[in-house]
Amino acid sequence: MSSHTRITARVRSFVAAGLRRAADRIAPAAPQPAPRSTVTTLGLACNLFAAMAPLPVAPEPTGDDDTDTHNLRVFQSALAEHAKRNEQLRTFGALVSAVAK
Numbered sequence: 001m002s003s004h005t006r007i008t009a010r011v012r013s014f015v016a017a018g019l020r021r022a023a024d025r026i027a028p029a030a031p032q033p034a035p036r037s038t039v040t041t042l043g044l045a046c047n048l049f050a051a052m053a054p055l056p057v058a059p060e061p062t063g064d065d066d067t068d069t070h071n072l073r074v075f076q077s078a079l080a081e082h083a084k085r086n087e088q089l090r091t092f093g094a095l096v097s098a099v100a101k
Contacts, residue, residue, distance in 0.1 A: 039100035046093025050086040055079070 056078035059071035 037100075039097050043093035043097035046089045046096075050089040050093075053082065053086060053089075056082055 056075060059068075059075050061068055062071070
């Protein structure tokens with residue numbers, strides 16, 4: 001290894017160390033987040049599952065008033081069941097997290 005290569009490597013290392021120190025002074029590293037417990041993970045999984053549940057499919061209009069009205073009522077019932085199921089999952093996750101702590 002030539003002396004020029006060693007000097008260049010030293011200079012590069014010195015400059016990199018100085019830049020790291022300057023960066024730490026400007027924006028100190030954020031503290032590491034605490035590891036999540038199994039209970040917290042379960043609560044988050046319940047929330048994720050509730051958020052990812054697909055909405056019921058909206059009915060296509062048929063042009064017949066009686067059929068459209070019936071389909072709209074069925075669709076609104078399905079939306080209400082979806083909201084109820086999501087709230088049950090979220091409540092279950094919150095309860096498990098609260099009881100296990």
